[in-house]
Amino acid sequence: MIKEYTIPACSGMKIDVKQNDTITVIDLEGGQVVDFFAEAKGNPGEFLSPRVTIDCNESLKLRTGDTIYTNLYRPMMEVVSDDVGEHDLLHPCCRPEMYAFFYHNGTGHPNCLDNINTALGERRPLITPINLFMYTKLHEDGRISVEKPLSKAGDRIVLKAKMDLSLGVAACSVSESLCNSGSCSPIKIVIEELHR
Numbered sequence: 001m002i003k004e005y006t007i008p009a010c011s012g013m014k015i016d017v018k019q020n021d022t023i024t025v026i027d028l029e030g031g032q033v034v035d036f037f038a039e040a041k042g043n044p045g046e047f048l049s050p051r052v053t054i055d056c057n058e059s060l061k062l063r064t065g066d067t068i069y070t071n072l073y074r075p076m077m078e079v080v081s082d083d084v085g086e087h088d089l090l091h092p093c094c095r096p097e098m099y100a101f102f103y104h105n106g107t108g109h110p111n112c113l114d115n116i117n118t119a120l121g122e123r124r125p126l127i128t129p130i131n132l133f134m135y136t137k138l139h140e141d142g143r144i145s146v147e148k149p150l151s152k153a154g155d156r157i158v159l160k161a162k163m164d165l166s167l168g169v170a171a172c173s174v175s176e177s178l179c180n181s182g183s184c185s186p187i188k189i190v191i192e193e194l195h196r
Contacts, residue, residue: 012115031181
């Protein structure tokens with residue numbers, strides 16, 4: 001069975017996934033970042049951890065064949081295929097304080113922290129997702145810069161669930177920088193279930 005979900009620009013959604021299901025994340029219009037977070041089903045205390053993923057894969061990059069890990073160092077997902085090959089493992093979700101710091105417009109601004117928390121029915125003070133399609137350039141002197149995403153319309157990444165999951169996914173709300181190519185657009189998630 002295949003289930004398709006469209007997440008409008010600047011909003012979020014919860015999607016439940018079973019072990020061995022495939023998760024396809026599609027950038028519909030190109031240049032749109034996806035804040036991609038997940039919890040072990042029924043256990044919010046075990047969740048997707050980019051930092052543990054960096055540690056286990058010994059890389060700041062996510063590549064086809066890599067495993068995404070939880071904060072408890074358990075395999076959560078595997079990268080099956082990837083059209084883009086550039087994703088961010090460093091930045092936390094955008095939130096009102098970030099908009100206030102950089103753009104002086106934090107009050108009332110849609111943001112991924114609130115969108116994912118609302119979707120999951122939680123109040124996490126900070127969420128560090130995997131920012132799919134986000135291009136964070138690493139400079140030789142240690143600086144980082146957020147550049148225009150390399151994803152084109154229809155580009156996708158396919159993941160395989162290694163456990164039952166609750167996804168919290170947001171179409172990133174930053175229109176003030178190159179993060180989403182200067183404007184925000186919808187994304188699509190396709191879940192392909194195993195025959196059960």
